[in-house]
Amino acid sequence: MKNIVKIIIATVGIALMFAACQKEGDLPLYKAGKGSVELTSSATTVAAVMVDADKPVLTLNWSWPNYATDSVNQKFIVQIAPAGTNFEKPVTRTLKGVQSTSFTAKELNTIVFGFGTVSGPSPLDVRLISSYANNNEQYQSNTVNVVVTPYIVPVTLALNPTGPLTLTFENAASNAVTFNWNATAFGNLPLNYAIQIDKAGGDFKTPVVKAFGTALTGGITGTDLNRAAISAGIAPNTTGDLAIRVIAGQGDKFANPVYSNVATLKVTTYLDVVKFWVVGAYNGWDNSDKALTLLNTPSTGANAEGYVNFDAAGDFKLVTNHSWDDAHTFGDDGTNTGKLSNVGGGKNIPVPAAGYYLIKANPLTMTYTLTPTIWGIIGDATKGLWNDQTNMTYNPTSMTFNLAAHMTAGAFKFRGTSDWGVNYGSTAGNATLDAGGSNIPVTVESDYAITLDLSHPTAYTYSANRWGLIGSATPDAWNSDQNMTWDAANKVFTITLDLIVGEYKFRANDAWDINLGGDLTALTQNGGNLAVTAAGNYTITLDPWTLKATIKKN
Template structure:
C-alpha cells in the first residue's frame, strides 16, 4: 500500500510542476514609467565660450544615471536640442544606450547658428544667447518615453579677429587621374600669392596624369603639349608620380613648375628620427599663409624638415619659438598638439588640442594595429588628411586615440553623429575632409 501512495504522490508533484512551468511562460513583464525619471548628473558651466578656433574641442559631456523602468530591459537615450526652448521643434543631437554623450564646440556652434546666433565679422559685438537641451529615455523603439528637465546653456560667440597676410582660393584647380580621378570630387585649388597672376597649389598626388582647369569645368583647361613647361589650352595631360608637391602656375605667361614640397615633423618625439615611418605632414592654410598639422607626440625631441630629408631643416636654438635653420632640437612632451609653422615671421607654435583620427577595421583593427590616422585641423572648422590607405571594413572618427569623443554616421547620409554608426569603407586611397561646424565629412577615393 505504501508503494502505491508513493507513485500517486510523484504523479501529483509532476502535474503541479508542469502547471507551474506553464503559468511562468504566460507571465508578461510590463515596464513602468521610472518613479525617479531621468536627469543629468554632470555639472554645467555658467557660460560656454564657443570659439571657432577650438571647434574640435569638447563643449560639454552630458552624463546621467540609468533610468529604471521597473523591469530588466534595454534602455535607449537621446540628447535633444530645441531652438525655441519648448521642444515642439526638438531635434536629436545624439543617441546611445550608455550614460554619456559628448558635444563638441563645433556642434554647439552649429546649433547656435540655427538659433540665430553667429560670428559674422560685420557684427563685431559678441553674440550671446541660450541653447536648450533635454534627455529622452525610452525602451524598445520609442516606447514609454520619459524626459529630463530642460537644461539651458548660456553661450557666447566671441568677435572674430581677422588677421592679415591671407590669400584666396582662385578659380583654377588641379584635376586628373593623379588627384581626383578626373573630377570624381572637387579639383585641388590653386591659391593667390603675393605676386599678381601667380598661383600656388599644395597637393598630394598619386601616379597618373593631371591638367589645370577653371571652375571645375572643362571650358577652360590647360595641359602641356611637348612637356616643355609651358601650358597649352586643351594641351596634353601632364604625367605625375606619387608624392606631395607645390605647383606654381603663372597665368601671365602660362608657365608652370611642379616641385616636391612637404614639410614634416621628425624626431624621437614622433618617428624615431625617420626610422619608424615618414614625417608627420603639414597642410597649407591659405587664410593665414602658414602650414599646420595635428599630431600625437611622445616624450623626446623633434625638428621640422622639408621633403623627409635633412637638406632643409629647422630647430629652435634658444627655445624662444623662433625657427632657426639647422637649429637645436625642440623638446616634446607626450600629448596631442596643433603645430603651426609661419615662415613669414620665422616662428612656430605648439598648442595642446583634441586630434581627430580614423580608427576601425578599415584602417588599424580598431586600434590594435597601431595609432589612428591623424586628421589635421587646417582652419577653425576644417580638417584634412591626405592620403590614407583603407581596406574593406568599417571606420569611425575619434579624438586622441580614445573613445571619449567619437563620430560615426547614423543613416549613411554624409553627416557626422556623435557616437553614431560605423562607416562602411572599401579598399583604396582616400583624401579625407571633415567640417565640424556643419557636421559633414567626405571620403574621396583617389582612383
C-alpha cells in the first residue's frame, strides 16, 4: 500500500514540474538608453507681436533617449534662463512621453518679463533634462540659444464723459471725469499708473499728474480738472482742448514708462481762485500787495472771505488787481444792500463803525456781506460755560486775538457773533480751524495762553498753551515741568521757586514741541538754555506773546 502512495506522489510531482517549465512565449526586451538627448528649436529669434499672443511662436523638439521603459515613464524638463547665467534660476516646464513642446507669444512674454526684461531683445539659453519618471538616469541636452523680443500690451485710455465739459464752482467738488484703462505688463516689478494732463498739442514735458497707484480706473473733481486746465494754459473763463494720457511705470517714479493713447477733452474753465484786495481808509487807500485780502477755497466756490480790522468808521473797495480799472474794481451798486458793481468801479462800500469785520464777496453773484465780530472763547471748559463768552483782546501788531484764561477739563470753541453765525472749531483736531467745526477738547486744568489768528484768509489757526519751567536748575531737573500761573495784574505767566545753579527753559504743555530759550528779551523757539548762576529763591515771568521773560532773585 505504501508503495502505491509513493508512486502517486511521484507522478503528481513530475507533472507539476513539466507544467512549470512549459514555455509561454518570448518576454519583451528593453534596450538600454543611449545616454544622450538632442534639443532643437524652431527658431533662433522670436519677435512677438500681440496678435500672436495665444499662438505658438517657438517649438522645441528633442530626440528619444531610448530608456528601457515605456515612453509614458520618461520625464523631460525644459529649462529656460537668461543667456550666460548657467541656468541658475531657470523657468521650467515638465512633460512626459513627448518629444516636443511649444510656447505662445504670451508665454514667452511672461518668461522674459519675469527675468526683468523691460523691452528689447532678450537672449535666452534653453536646454532639456531627461530622466526616468523617478528622476533616475538623467541626461542633459545641448543648449540652444533663442533671442526673444517681447511685445508690450498697449494701454488704451477712455474718458467718461468724453466732453465737452463746462466746469463750474457749483460742481467743483463733484467728480468731473472718470478715466478707465487696461493693464499692461513688463519687467518683474509692480506697475503704477497715473494720468498726465497737458494742453492739446503740448509735449507733456511739464504735465499735471494725478497718480492712481495700481488701479485701472480713477476720477478727477471739477476743482482739480479746472486747475489742471488752467495750469496747462487754458485761461479762466475760456474754452480749450486738453490732451490726456496714461503713464504706466515701475515704482513711484514710473521707471521705464509706457504711455497710452492721447485722449482729447474740451473744457470750459472758470475763475478758480478768487482773490480780492481790500483797499480803503483803513490802509490809506494803498492799492498794493500790502492791502489785506479775501480768498476762496474749493469748498466755498466763488465765495471769498477774509477779516479786516477797521480802527474807525470809513469805506473801502475790492480790487482784483492794482490798476483801478473798472473791470477789476468792485464797489457797492449804490443801494447799500450787499450788491457789488464794477460800473465805474462801483461806489465805496461803507463801514459803519470801528471793529473787526468778516467780509465775504462773490464775483459771480456780485454780492458781498460785512459782518462785525467780537471774538472770544465759550464752552464748558471756560468760566462762562456755554452761556457766556470770554472775550479776547485784539493785537494790531501781530494781527491776532489773545487771551489768558483758566480752563478746566471740557471743551470750547471760538465765537465771533452771539447768534453763533460765525464760530470756529477744529474738526481736524490740530491747530487749524474751520467754520462750525468740532469742539476743541481741554484735558488738563490749568491757566492757558490762547491765541486766535484770523489774519490769513481761509487758513485760520489757534493755539492754547499752558506754560512751565524745566531744567537742571529746577526741582525735578529735566524730568518734569514746574507749572506757571497767570498773573492778571501784570499780564504775565509767573512762578516763584527755589533754583540751584544750572540751566532751564520755558516749555509748553509738558512737551518739547514748543520750547523757548536764548535771550530773555527776545526768546526763540528751540533757543539755547538759560542759566542760573547762583542758587536761591526766584520769581520768573513769561509773556508768550511778546516772547519776553524776566528772572528776579528774591
